[in-house]
Amino acid sequence: MLKKTLFIVIIVIAGKMANAQTADEVYDRYVDFNEAFLNANMEKAMTLGEQILPDTAKLKPGIRISFYNFMAQVYEGDHQSMNAIMYYNRVVAAQPNYYVAHRALGYLYIKDISGKPAKEIVVDAAYIGKIKKALPHLEKAQACDPDDQTLSLIKLLYRNIKDQHGIDTLPARLAQLKKNCEDILSTPTP
Structure with a gap:
């Protein structure tokens, strides 16, 4: 029984190691992702980005934050607001003064209510919650890049x-x- 268990454990570990990407492989995939993103090939960027996501810890911190920012934009463009919000939140957690991500978050939080006519808006707890999430982000964006529409x-x-x-x-x-x-993501110093 012990030999059988040990054999299964070794097989499982070997399988995980075969599927795990090395740091160099993750970075190479990031370079390909970045190229696809910059060339506006969002389908390819989405595919490559989702392959990188399980191994983002292998990216250097500054590159990881840049990747999250680009991934948020890919998801936003694909109308996957919840995923975009998740990755923009990771960006602002790491770079709290990066107002570009704050602007995106502010507008994403109110996306489903901002286009409705005033007579269709129901001011309830859910609406107020969305507004309270959006306002700090919109205010940060407004402070850093004043805009009459945002104000x-x-x-x-x-x-x-x-x-x-x-x-x-x-x-x-x-x-x-x-x-x-x-207005530019910075690379944190070690």
């Missing part, structure tokens, strides 16, 4: 949830958020 949207969202205090204190929050803005 109007932020104020509208506060009015919709009847938060006048949020509107009144917005200029101070934007001034504070403006102090740390990044």
Whole structure:
């Protein structure tokens, strides 16, 4: 029985090792993914990206964050909002001042409600929850890259949830958020 168990364990380990990608293989696949992404071949980028996902720990931290950012964009373009949100969240967790991902998150959180006419919007707990998730991201984006449309949207969202205090204190929050803005993903130092 012991020999049989040991044999099965060895087979399982050998099988996993055969399927596991080395760090160099993951990086090479990332280079191919990056090329497909930059050439707007999103189908190929999606296929390569999904092959990389199980082994992202083998990418250097800065490359991993860049990969997550590109993967979020691929998912966003493929109308897979939940996956895009997941990877944009990983980007902002690692690079909290990268406002480009914050803008994407803000708009993704309200995607299913922002295009509806006002008479069709139901202000309930789910709606308020989406707004409260979106607002900090939209505010970071607005602070770093002021845009009249985003500012109007932020104020509208506060009015919709009847938060006048949020509107009144917005200029101070934007001034504070403006102090740390990044528009390019940086590579963390070791």
